[in-house]
Amino acid sequence: MIDQLLDDAFLTAAEDAVRAAAAAEVMPRWRQLAAHEVTEKSGPHDLVTVADRAAEEHLTASLTALLPGSVVVGEEAVHADPRVYEAVRGDTYVWIVDPVDGTRQFVHGDPGFCTLVALARHGELLASWTFAPAKDEMAVAVRGRGARLNGAELHAGAPRPDAPLRVATSHPDYTTPDQKRALLGLTTSGVDPRPCGSAGLAYLAVARGELDALAFSWEYAWDHAAGLLLLTEAGGAHVTVGGRPFSITGGNVLPFAAARDAATAQRVRGLMAAQ
Numbered sequence: 001m002i003d004q005l006l007d008d009a010f011l012t013a014a015e016d017a018v019r020a021a022a023a024a025e026v027m028p029r030w031r032q033l034a035a036h037e038v039t040e041k042s043g044p045h046d047l048v049t050v051a052d053r054a055a056e057e058h059l060t061a062s063l064t065a066l067l068p069g070s071v072v073v074g075e076e077a078v079h080a081d082p083r084v085y086e087a088v089r090g091d092t093y094v095w096i097v098d099p100v101d102g103t104r105q106f107v108h109g110d111p112g113f114c115t116l117v118a119l120a121r122h123g124e125l126l127a128s129w130t131f132a133p134a135k136d137e138m139a140v141a142v143r144g145r146g147a148r149l150n151g152a153e154l155h156a157g158a159p160r161p162d163a164p165l166r167v168a169t170s171h172p173d174y175t176t177p178d179q180k181r182a183l184l185g186l187t188t189s190g191v192d193p194r195p196c197g198s199a200g201l202a203y204l205a206v207a208r209g210e211l212d213a214l215a216f217s218w219e220y221a222w223d224h225a226a227g228l229l230l231l232t233e234a235g236g237a238h239v240t241v242g243g244r245p246f247s248i249t250g251g252n253v254l255p256f257a258a259a260r261d262a263a264t265a266q267r268v269r270g271l272m273a274a275q
Contacts, residue, residue: 004144006127009064014117014233015129015140017062022115024131025055026100030134031109038107041079045102052076055099055115063095063117070119072097075222089249093121095246098222102198111135116200118225123249128226130200139204139230146240147207147233154234156260167268168196168205170217170255179217179255185271186215203227206260207234213259215266221248228258237262241272267272 029051037050056074074097077084087094090189095117098221100106100211102113104208111134130139139154147154158164167186170179186193196202196214200223205211215226222244225248227236239247239262242253257268 001142002121002126005067008095008156011127011140011142014063014127015120015131015138015211017059017066018115018117018129019133020062020151021055021058021099022131022167025058026051026106027133032185033107042148047075047107048079049100049107051106052100052103056097059095059097059099059117063097065154067093067095067119069093069272070095073221074099075220078220078222080268083094087219088120089123091122093119095119096221096225098200100227101200103222105197106264106270109131110197112146112197112201114198114204116222116226118221120225120248123247125225125229130203130226130230136185139207141205141233143229143233145233147230147270149204149208154230156207156234156236157209158261159264163262164190164192164194165208165212165268167213167215169193169215170196170204176217181270181275182255183215183217185234185273185275186268188271191271200224200227201228202241203258204257205255206236207231209260213257213264215255215257215268215272217247217255219246219250219252220258224248231258236260237265239265239267239269244251255262 060072072094098116104112114132215260238258240256246256259265
C-alpha cells in the first residue's frame with residue numbers, strides 16, 4: 001500500500017507543492033521583510049515571519065489536497081494550538097511541516113534556510129523533502145529507496161579517523177542544565193564543535209559529508225523528521241543519550257546524536273553520556 005502511494009507521480013507532485021509554496025510565499029519576502037513582519041515567539045532566538053505563516057497555509061492546502069484524509073502538523077499551527085501535535089502519534093497520514101527552517105537566517109538575509117516537509121504514519125517516516133530555495137537545492141528521501149540531492153544519490157560515508165569530528169550542536173538557550181552538561185562533552189579534544197543554524201540544512205550537510213554529526217536537545221518533529229529520513233537513507237544513524245534511536249513521537253531521553261554512520265553516532269553519544 002505504501003509503495004503504491006509513494007509512486008513517482010505522487011513524489012513529484014509533493015516536490016512541486018514544496019517548490020510552489022517557497023516560490024509564492026517565501027522567496028518574494030526574502031530580504032524584503034519590514035520590521036512589523038517579524039515577531040518573537042518564545043524569545044529573541046525564536047522568530048516567526050509573515051513568510052512562515054503564509055507558506056504553512058499554502059502547504060497545508062496543497063498537501064492535504066494531494067493526499068485526501070491526511071493532516072498537517074506545522075510549526076505555526078502547533079504554536080497556535082499545541083493539540084495539533086498529537087496527530088504525529090496517530091494512525092492517519094501526517095505531513096510534518098517547517099515552512100521556513102532557519103528563520104533567523106531568513107530574517108537576516110542569509111541563504112541558509114529551507115522548507116522542510118516529511119510524510120509519516122504511525123510515527124514512521126515515509127518520505128521527506130528538504131528544499132533550500134535560495135540555493136536551489138532539493139533533497140528527497142524515500143524510506144527504503146535512498147536519498148538524493150538535485151537528483152544525485154547521497155552517501156554520507158564515514159568521517160576520516162585522523163580528523164576532529166565536525167559536530168553542530170543545539171543553541172544553549174534551548175537546553176536544560178543536564179542537557180548543557182551533556183553537550184559540554186562535545187568540547188573535548190578530537191571534536192570540532194560549531195553552532196547549528198537551520199536544522200534541516202545541518203542534516204543535509206551530514207548526509208553529504210560536510211559535517212560529521214549533530215547533537216540536538218529538543219525533539220519538535222518539524223525540525224527533525226525530514227532530516228532524519230534524509231540522513232538514514234544516505235547511510236547515517238541516530239541515537240539518544242539514553243541509547244535508543246530518536247522517535248518523532250516523543251518520549252526521547254535527550255540530547256541525541258545524528259551522524260554519518262552508526263559508529264560516529266555512538267561515539268558522540270558516549271561523549272555526551274559521560275558528563
